[in-house]
Amino acid sequence: MPETAESEVLGHTTPPTAALYDVIARRRDVRAEFTGEEVGEDRLLRVLDAAHRAPSVGMSQPWDFVVVRDPAVRRTFRDHVATERETFAASLPEERRGTFATIKVEGICESSMGVVVTHDQARGGAHVLGRHAIADTGLFSTVLAIQNLWLAATAEGLGVGWVSFYREEFLRDLLAIPEGVRPIAWLCLGTVSHLETVPDLERHGWRARRPLAEAIHHESWST
Amino acid sequence: MPETAESEVLGHTTPPTAALYDVIARRRDVRAEFTGEEVGEDRLLRVLDAAHRAPSVGMSQPWDFVVVRDPAVRRTFRDHVATERETFAASLPEERRGTFATIKVEGICESSMGVVVTHDQARGGAHVLGRHAIADTGLFSTVLAIQNLWLAATAEGLGVGWVSFYREEFLRDLLAIPEGVRPIAWLCLGTVSHLETVPDLERHGWRARRPLAEAIHHESWST
Numbered sequence: 020m021p022e023t024a025e026s027e028v029l030g031h032t033t034p035p036t037a038a039l040y041d042v043i044a045r046r047r048d049v050r051a052e053f054t055g056e057e058v059g060e061d062r063l064l065r066v067l068d069a070a071h072r073a074p075s076v077g078m079s080q081p082w083d084f085v086v087v088r089d090p091a092v093r094r095t096f097r098d099h100v101a102t103e104r105e106t107f108a109a110s111l112p113e114e115r116r117g118t119f120a121t122i123k124v125e126g127i128c129e130s131s132m133g134v135v136v137t138h139d140q141a142r143g144g145a146h147v148l149g150r151h152a153i154a155d156t157g158l159f160s161t162v163l164a165i166q167n168l169w170l171a172a173t174a175e176g177l178g179v180g181w182v183s184f185y186r187e188e189f190l191r192d193l194l195a196i197p198e199g200v201r202p203i204a205w206l207c208l209g210t211v212s213h214l215e216t217v218p219d220l221e222r223h224g225w226r227a228r229r230p231l232a233e234a235i236h237h238e239s240w241s242t
Numbered sequence: 243m244p245e246t247a248e249s250e251v252l253g254h255t256t257p258p259t260a261a262l263y264d265v266i267a268r269r270r271d272v273r274a275e276f277t278g279e280e281v282g283e284d285r286l287l288r289v290l291d292a293a294h295r296a297p298s299v300g301m302s303q304p305w306d307f308v309v310v311r312d313p314a315v316r317r318t319f320r321d322h323v324a325t326e327r328e329t330f331a332a333s334l335p336e337e338r339r340g341t342f343a344t345i346k347v348e349g350i351c352e353s354s355m356g357v358v359v360t361h362d363q364a365r366g367g368a369h370v371l372g373r374h375a376i377a378d379t380g381l382f383s384t385v386l387a388i389q390n391l392w393l394a395a396t397a398e399g400l401g402v403g404w405v406s407f408y409r410e411e412f413l414r415d416l417l418a419i420p421e422g423v424r425p426i427a428w429l430c431l432g433t434v435s436h437l438e439t440v441p442d443l444e445r446h447g448w449r450a451r452r453p454l455a456e457a458i459h460h461e462s463w464s465t
Binding site: 035036038039040041042043044046048064065067068069071072073074076077078079080082083084085086087088089092103106107110111112115119122124137143146148149150151152153155156158159162163165166167169170171174175181183184185186187194195196197200203204218220221225226228229231234235236237238239240241 | 258259261262263264265266267269271287288290291292294295296297299300301302303305306307308309310311312315326329330333334335338342345347360366369371372373374375376378379381382385386388389390392393394397398404406407408409410417418419420423426427441443444448449451452454457458459460461462463464
């Protein structure tokens, strides 16, 4: 990152821009590296406050955060996820099934806690500014909050792992989430031994990253 | 932020964690503050690279970025948005209509460029790891990339404004986006005079922010 001029001026100071890029680059989707130690309430609140500062359509702030530490609840969820893992494995061609077998998909019980992020499309009333033409912008707002949470946790030296091998109805029942509120993610959050430098799915030969240049178009899709 | 110990050790250094929290707090959804100057390719690439480093389900990286600078295309889109603004205004009760009339909803032509973020659910093939139970996790991945982009732009001293007063079919036709690829956002991106410290919708009396404590639950939704 060409922050040279500022770095020269500030000496040992980390320029804020470089600090952000460093967090974005170090962030990983964590499964195997959780150590399960306690996370202090101050640290957890800073991470949730970062999530809560996300932009949202019509300032509807449609998210909620359910913090789950109870080991019994987490074991129940982990067992459900194990079943869904088998469902996915059974759908794979044989050579992919072998690669998938080496990949850990969750750290539900090993992490310090679960943070379940939910979405309430009714938040903000009947006239949410900016949502009349695209209903999903409500949902998008909740997802923006998740990325803030993820980066804040990374900066705090914590790890986050998004678990998506579950049925929404199962998670809704498990946490008594009311009808009309949708569970969006189970995030494993907690202390970690380290963060890997290469994403798990790349290390295990599941998939390679796409070059940035392929994702950029100019003026229209075809150029 | 209780970064006191680190701050004392590092003297004038901005601790990386505080730098991230500062960017998250300063980020605004910009409409009126765009100045329309050129943004260098290096700076744009750093912002798009940050977006491209977002997590994605099964490492599918389902996003693309269409950079739109052409003034004629932007005027066409702005006119469409103006029509949708009227549609929304007409749906409002009278007292809300008065408040809404004072709120600017886009800076399409005043910004330095548009960045249209799209989502391709076919990216990653038939067996996207982590998506079999929740199809929307593909869409969620694209939205995570948008928040990385937003924070990177803020750190770079740029502004971002998400425009959502449009019909997806209109934007698809305007930029020749193929069937099967969904436009997710028109982001106005560019140089700004400043960032407001209070969100527009709060300053204009549209809606107040929700206290964080109301969004946090413990062990289940009802607690």
